[in-house]
Amino acid sequence: MARIFAGVATSHVPAVGAAIDNKRTDEPYWQPLFKGYEASKRWIAAAKPDVVILVYNDHASAFSLELIPTFALGCATEFPPADEGWGPRPVPTVQGYPELAWHLAQSLILDEFDITIVNKMEVDHGLTVPMSLMFGEPAAWPVKVIPLAVNVVQYPPPTGNRCFQLGKAIRRAVESFDQDLEVVIFGTGGMSHQLQGPRAGLINKDFDARFLDRLVSDPLALSRMPHVEYLREAGSEGVEMVMWLIMRGALDDRVKEIHRFYHVPASNTAVGHVILENWPPE
Numbered sequence: 001m002a003r004i005f006a007g008v009a010t011s012h013v014p015a016v017g018a019a020i021d022n023k024r025t026d027e028p029y030w031q032p033l034f035k036g037y038e039a040s041k042r043w044i045a046a047a048k049p050d051v052v053i054l055v056y057n058d059h060a061s062a063f064s065l066e067l068i069p070t071f072a073l074g075c076a077t078e079f080p081p082a083d084e085g086w087g088p089r090p091v092p093t094v095q096g097y098p099e100l101a102w103h104l105a106q107s108l109i110l111d112e113f114d115i116t117i118v119n120k121m122e123v124d125h126g127l128t129v130p131m132s133l134m135f136g137e138p139a140a141w142p143v144k145v146i147p148l149a150v151n152v153v154q155y156p157p158p159t160g161n162r163c164f165q166l167g168k169a170i171r172r173a174v175e176s177f178d179q180d181l182e183v184v185i186f187g188t189g190g191m192s193h194q195l196q197g198p199r200a201g202l203i204n205k206d207f208d209a210r211f212l213d214r215l216v217s218d219p220l221a222l223s224r225m226p227h228v229e230y231l232r233e234a235g236s237e238g239v240e241m242v243m244w245l246i247m248r249g250a251l252d253d254r255v256k257e258i259h260r261f262y263h264v265p266a267s268n269t270a271v272g273h274v275i276l277e278n279w280p281p282e
C-alpha cells in the first residue's frame, strides 16, 4: 500500500528561485532565509520519499484567464519548467508518475471531487521553488512529482473546507494504490502578502503565527475560515494558504511538528515553512 507519511508547507516566492539561480543565496539579505531550510533538506534526504504530491498554484504560465481549472492534476510523464518571462528556471524537468496520478484522478473523481486531468503542462515557480528549497540543486530531482494546481488567482478560489476535504480524499486515494510507496504532500504559497493596491506590501506576523499554530493543532477549525478573513488579515495573495489545508487534510488529525521556520522579508512576502509527520513518527 502507498501511504502519505508527512506534509511540507512552504511559501513559493519567485524571488527565492531567482536568488538560487543567480547564486545569491549567501548574500546578507538572503542568507537567513536559506538557513531556515537547511534542516528541511536534511530531513527530506533522510526520509527519501518516492513521490511528492505538490499542491501549488499556476501563475498564468500553464493556464490563463481563458481556462481556469479549480483543481488540475498533472498526469503526464514529465513537466518542464515554464518560461515566466526571463527564460525557464535552470532546474531539472519534473518527472511525473502517470500510473499513480491516473489512480488519483479515478479515485478523486469517483469520490466526487471533479478535478481536471492535465496531460501536458509546464510548471512555474509555484512548483519549482519549493522543489529547490527542499532538494537543493541536483542534476535530476530525486523524486517523482505529481503536480496539483489549484486556482487561487482568479476569484473564486476553493474554500478552505473544500481544500481540507480534498486532502482527505487524496489520502484515501493514495492508500488504495496497490504499490508500496512513501509519499510526502507539499502545500505551497503564502504567507501574508499583497502585491497590489493601497495595501501592497502588507505583512501580518501575528496572523501568520496563529495560522501555523492552528494548521498544526486545530486544522478543522482553520478549514472553516472564510476567504474574507484571509484577504483582510493576510492580504489579497494570502488566500494562497488554502492550499496548505489540502496538505494538512491528507495527514492524521494529530501530527508531530518536525520543523518550523518563519522569515520576513523575502521580496515583499512573509515566508512560512513547516514540516509535519503523522503521529507517532516512524
Ligand SMILES: [Fe+2]
Residues within 6 Å of the ligand: 012, 057, 059, 126, 189, 190, 240
Ligand atoms: Fe503564488
